[in-house]
Amino acid sequence: DQQVKQNSPSLSVQEGRISILNCDYTNSMFDYFLWYKKYPAEGPTFLISISSIKDKNEDGRFTVFLNKSAKHLSLHIVPSQPGDSAVYFCAARGNNNDMRFGAGTRLTVKP
Amino acid sequence: NAGVTQTPKFQVLKTGQSMTLQCAQDMNHEYMSWYRQDPGMGLRLIHYSVGAGITDQGEVPNGYNVSRSTTEDFPLRLLSAAPSQTSVYFCASSRRTGFTEAFFGQGTRLTVV
Numbered sequence: 260d261q262q263v264k265q266n267s268p269s270l271s272v273q274e275g276r277i278s279i280l281n282c283d284y285t286n287s288m289f290d291y292f293l294w295y296k297k298y299p300a301e302g303p304t305f306l307i308s309i310s311s312i313k314d315k316n317e318d319g320r321f322t323v324f325l326n327k328s329a330k331h332l333s334l335h336i337v338p339s340q341p342g343d344s345a346v347y348f349c350a351a352r353g354n355n356n357d358m359r360f361g362a363g364t365r366l367t368v369k370p
Numbered sequence: 371n372a373g374v375t376q377t378p379k380f381q382v383l384k385t386g387q388s389m390t391l392q393c394a395q396d397m398n399h400e401y402m403s404w405y406r407q408d409p410g411m412g413l414r415l416i417h418y419s420v421g422a423g424i425t426d427q428g429e430v431p432n433g434y435n436v437s438r439s440t441t442e443d444f445p446l447r448l449l450s451a452a453p454s455q456t457s458v459y460f461c462a463s464s465r466r467t468g469f470t471e472a473f474f475g476q477g478t479r480l481t482v483v
Contacts, residue, residue, distance in 0.1 A: 261412075263412075265412070268410070291469050293471055293472075295474075300476075300477075301476060301477070302374070302460055302462075302474030302475050302476050302477050303413070303460070303474045304474070305471035305472070305473070308469065308471060310469050348412060348413065350413075355418070355420065355426065356401050356418075356420065356464070356466060356467075357403065357415055357418050357428060358403070358415070358462075358472060359415065359429070360405070360412040360413040360414070361412050362410055362411060362412040363412050
């Protein structure tokens with residue numbers, strides 16, 4: 260029972276264009292959503308987050324949107340840079356502070 | 371500036387052997403957790419702890435034990451290793467309350483043959 264889903268295993272975009280990564284969840288009790296970035300042979304690193312009381316959060320080139328009625332969130336990266344190439348995980352926090360992760364989307368930004 | 375430290379980084383086990391993956395954090399975080407990462411599955415929660423002396427099961431706890439005797443350490447024990455436990459294991463820590471992110475270790479790549 261995967262409560263957090265990332266349906267696109269991979270995404271390829273041109274440098275300078277927008278990258279949009281999507282995530283869906285099923286548990287309406289999740290109150291906090293996060294995006295992590297992961298490079299090979301490293302642990303995931305925190306990128307940006309949003310609480311369930313907001314619908315948008317921006318941090319530089321990264322913006323996360325939350326649509327609670329659709330149980331959907333997305334990460335926008337603009338402009339995309341080659342250094343953004345990594346696997347991106349969506350995560351959602353439950354009642355006991357435990358985080359559930361999606362399967363990840365591999366983003367490739369081509370120069 | 372250590373953060374979350376995992377040891378070892380790599381390990382090969384024979385089926386049936388036992389071992390302990392170590393995890394230590396120096397941020398005084400109450401919450402610690404273990405995940406395994408498998409291709410196409412993302413990170414799945416194995417066990418977690420909300421403080422010293424308190425542990426609970428996550429999504430995939432079978433075959434693993436944990437204990438939390440101190441705030442800093444959260445070891446993961448494989449009782450009798452199986453090939454299905456071949457994976458990359460990540461330990462994470464965070465504050466227990468508030469909207470806060472988790473910090474991850476570098477991971478342990480475990481192969482069971």
